[in-house]
Amino acid sequence: MFSESRVLCPQLKSKIMTAEQAAAFISDGDTVGMSGFTGAGYPKSLPRALADRAGAEHKAGRPFQINLWTGASTAPELDGVLAEAQGINMRLPFQSDPTCRKQINNGQMHYIDIHLSEVSQYAWSGFLGKLNIAVIEVTAIHEDGRLIPSSSIGNNKTWIEQADKIILEVNKGQNLKLEGMHDIYYGTALPPHRKPILMTKTDDRIGDSYFRIPPEKILAVVETDAPDRNSPFTPPDATSRQIADHILDFFQFEINKGRLPKELLPLQSGVGNIPNAVLEGLDTGGYKNLTAYTEVIQDGMLKMLKSGTLSSASATAFSLSPVALEELNDNIDFYRERIILRQQDISNHPEVARRLGVIAMNGLLEADIYGNVNSTHVMGTRMMNGIGGSGDFARNGYLSIFVTPSIAKNGAISSIVPMVSHVDHTEHDTKVIVTEQGLADLRGLSPRQRAKLIIDKCAHPDFRDRLHDYFERACATGRGMHTPHILGEALSWHENFERYGKM
Structure with missing residues (x-):
């Protein structure tokens, strides 16, 4: 034609x-x-x-x-x-x-x-x-x-x-x-x-x-006549694989408890090493006929569709490496039957995400001991990228999982802090936090219960004792025992980084 x-x-x-x-x-x-x-x-x-x-x-x-x-x-x-x-x-x-x-x-x-x-x-x-x-x-x-x-x-x-x-x-x-x-x-x-x-x-x-x-x-x-920006696929590093392993173990635990079906629920995944590690783990974990309701089709989802781990994927765009793009073009008749691209007010629609029961997996910059998440602002003021679709899915998903390495800048920054310097996702929207240290399931817990779990499971050992010390002293003040804080110290870790280059 x-x-x-x-x-x-x-x-x-x-x-x-x-x-x-x-x-x-x-x-x-x-x-x-x-x-x-x-x-x-x-x-x-x-x-x-x-x-x-x-x-x-x-x-x-x-x-x-x-x-x-x-x-x-x-x-x-x-x-x-x-x-x-x-x-x-x-x-x-x-x-x-x-x-x-x-x-x-x-x-x-x-x-x-x-x-x-x-x-x-x-x-x-x-x-x-x-x-x-x-x-x-x-x-x-x-x-x-x-x-x-x-x-x-x-x-x-x-x-x-x-x-x-x-x-x-x-x-x-x-x-x-x-x-x-x-x-x-x-x-x-x-x-x-x-x-x-x-x-x-x-x-x-x-x-x-x-x-x-x-x-x-x-x-x-x-x-x-020009190609899209197709960045080479970077295999997940050791930290990403550790985080993925915690999530995969959690999925199996939820299946055993009867809270997830063996086909899980529709997957929503942000872009990056950690989500790719999760997808890679799912693809080798014996799962079949999973589905995705997400924003972006990544390399890992093509592999899962090809293997039968994933039966269908709905998104608004591709984000593929050159190798994966070649795979898509070589087998596009196969993928066209299994991939649907929609406008983003449908791919990210909160009511649809709630009805389908999406499992949302997104990254963060920092989380505090009560489960509030900052995904956009470095040290509270400097924009990184933006909130994107994470809020669409986090508040409305059946599970909202936030992932991050426990430290950044070669250990100068802790991703778990007493109080986040900017809030994108409140404690009410955060159900699970995962670092390479472990996974904290926050569902059904009060703020003080969440604090102990997040510190024990997710904080890096270099910062864990300091977080416990802050929390215990905040509790000892006897003021505001629902969500204990020492307001004069709550952002002191960020101030330390701004002044001295480390928290």
């Missing part, structure tokens, strides 16, 4: 132009919604052209910055080039780019950190202001104007519907056989007009396979 060009719609062929020509439609101060989620499906050409334009404008003494919305983090070819060109005024809802991070923490870039499931609602409700232009990568355009989505969906449906005008990047580097893998749900609405989302299984399909865009909204079509 598709020959040299993947733009088959006659009405849109006349709008094909260069990225530089398309970038001219974007003005200083515009709010631009771009596709992209965890390094997949982001526009490859227009951001570079826009960054070059910003640089030229600044050199001429004229201002040029945009407000940038995406699905989540993207890649150096988008976040990186625009940040380096000083081209971003406001960024949301999640990022992981070092230049963006530096500018956010230096006060050069505004940043709004939002639960990923809520971004669409914020946009539809008008809380974020007007969306001027959407820049969306797609795989191809059919004769009748239907758009085959790319390797991520993220907030693309919302950007397409909310933006005044749209620029499309049609990427020949994406596999045409992605067609049919997507499930775009057009039934969302704002209160009081919401209807139930008719999904009771992770592999339920409730929408369409294509984006719908009125052709008159499309300003330009840019043809590209």
Whole structure:
């Protein structure tokens, strides 16, 4: 069907132009919604052209910055080039780019950190202001104007519907056989007009396979041929494997207790070494017909689908190594029957996660002795990446598991502290904390019971005695015995690190 060009719609062929020509439609101060989620499906050409334009404008003494919305983090070819060109005024809802991070923490870039499931609602409700232009990568355009989505969906449906005008990047580097893998749900609405989302299984399909865009909204079509950012897979290290072993033992304990079925419950997993170690352990642990309801399909999930450990996986994007991408493309007919890509207000939907009973596994920067979790702010003030989807799943999952090594910076930092310097997930949402030292199941425990368990099971031995000492002295004050603290000392560990480079 598709020959040299993947733009088959006659009405849109006349709008094909260069990225530089398309970038001219974007003005200083515009709010631009771009596709992209965890390094997949982001526009490859227009951001570079826009960054070059910003640089030229600044050199001429004229201002040029945009407000940038995406699905989540993207890649150096988008976040990186625009940040380096000083081209971003406001960024949301999640990022992981070092230049963006530096500018956010230096006060050069505004940043709004939002639960990923809520971004669409914020946009539809008008809380974020007007969306001027959407820049969306797609795989191809059919004769009748239907758009085959790319390797991520993220907030693309919302950007397409909310933006005044749209620029499309049609990427020949994406596999045409992605067609049919997507499930775009057009039934969302704002209160009081919401209807139930008719999904009771992770592999339920409730929408369409294509984006719908009125052709008159499309300003330009840019043809590209570039790969996603596919980072090499790093095998889990010894610490990650220890953490994974604690989780796997816990799963078996819960199965034996009758609190989990032998097929577990749908898995949600953050990105990184520890989740990959858990997936690797599950794949060799004799499990069959597991399911995933998550944000991102990683290397480990492809392996689990291939082995039959995982029967289906629902997400909003891929995040694959080059080797795993080759595996996906070589066997895409097999995977298309088992993978569903949805928009993120469905993949991360709190009510769906609660109904399915998701097992949520996410990372943290620090946890305190009562179970409060900081997953975003280093020393309470410096943004790392953002909350992402962890809050969507942590509060609503059947199990919310937070994982971290017990120490950081070669032992200068303890991940378990008297009081977290910033709270993203309260003690009420944290059911299990795991480090390489052990696992603390906090369900059914009072704050003082949780404190003893977290210190004994999760804290590194170098800090364990100091944590016990703090807790015992806090209890000895006799004040606030429900959640004992010594307010003058509660953040002293962080102050020590800021002054002396160690806690």
